[in-house]
Amino acid sequence: MKNHIPRIASSEITPEGVYLDRRQLLAAGFATAALGTLGASTTLAASPPALAPLTAARNQAVSTSDAPNSYEDITTYNNYYEFGTGKSDPAVEARDFKPTPWSVTVDGEADVKGKFTLEDILKPQVLEERVYRLRCVEAWSMVIPWTGFSLASLLQRFKPTSKAKYVEFTTLLDPKQMPGQRDAVLRWPYVEGLRMDEAMHPLAFMAVGLYGKTLPNQSGAPLRLVVPWKYGFKNIKAIVRIRFTEQQPRNSWQIAAASEYGFFANVNPAVDHPRWSQATERRIGGGLLAKRAATLPFNGYADQVASLYSGMDLRRYY
């Protein structure tokens, strides 16, 4: 296996402050646990099952210098409707989810198709860490250190044909394990898609880890997309199928409410959601009195990705 990037344990490059924070968090966790018998009922996850550490060097060139959110915030506050519509639901409801064994079906306009185990998928990939901003369509944001590999490096292995104009991703459908799928809040399974040039862009990322450890269930284990210049709902989780298509896929939120959520979903402060403003965002973790921050076009990644959309009316293709 070729390996140009020196392998450094994430613990060596994570700023010490973050680790101290985490130790304090642990201490706080124990305090809560101790008091728990007195009737505490926090909705936060209990200590997660031991997640395997991953070895990956940080890709500094694409990583933001913003301070990452705490592991606690990232893993107890997110949208993952397969495990409930509340943002603290996934941490609780995904606890017993089984991300192994796992396989991904590849089909559509590609030469290499079939069913691949997660191990098949991971074997040739060199893992790296990327600290990306994440901007939710609900106008909050986080900074997250993901571990994974570029989406392009994965998709190229399947040799998409010239007819492949888009790539579609599908989440596992398993209402037994994913209680949220028992309610018709969205059409299941969750589907997302990218235009081929978006998918092949070097910033598009496939994550298998978080904070130098295997991805926890509530964050989309074992395999999730991260497209940092788009609203969070594009980042489809627990992927079981990758299909190359000629037609633009219909993504779940577009199916649910086409007037509010589009296919592209690029972060854009100039195009409001019909019911709320997208001009500013609240960075999670700032405490009670933190000021909202201005939202940047393409979530601050405009220099890298704006050219993908030159000539497109971004009001129309929201």
Added chain:
Amino acid sequence: MNSTRQFRFIFKPLVFAACAIPAGLMVLGIMKLQGITEFAPMDLGADPVSRLIHACGITALNLLLITLLVTPARQISGWNNLIRLRRMLGLFAFFYAVMHFTCYAWLDQGLDLAAIGADIVKRPYITIGMAALLMLIPLAVTSTSGMMRRLGRKWIKLHRLIYVLTALGVWHFYWQVKKDIREPLLYVAMFAVLMAWRIGWRFKGKFVPARVPEKT
């Protein structure tokens, strides 16, 4: 202790305490966040601002519906003392609605008046929320016994605004959710039942015009 005294010295303080519980939980949550206490039964989570807005909003709406439940409950149980809770419940609803607005305007929007103004004008769910809050003000102001006496029948007419503003509150709730409308629909249903009861009562020919409650 006769039943009125019992009501005044036991039942009413208990209801007062119950109404204050959500506020107490929120204060404890804030204290934990600020590191003042280590333990809070309600953890404000990763996005405390949004959590506070939602907790105040839903408590205000719950209290509006409970206020509207007083009359049917009295009619069903025949326990007339219940009417003496109505003012307190309504004022608590007002309190939580004001806190809801304060959390939004101060914690969320940083008192940026231009942004708040733009939201009120541009976002229908905020427009109707604001309308509901404004309607609550005259009701709170005229809730004193003196005002009731002074306004007489006009008081009853004025206080019918509660139906309109509660409907707006439910609508506001319905409009601000992203997709999962099950909870707002439950509120629509509860409000509908409360209103249907009133209509049914009137049709039964037993309709007694709402009374100005005597001084409590």
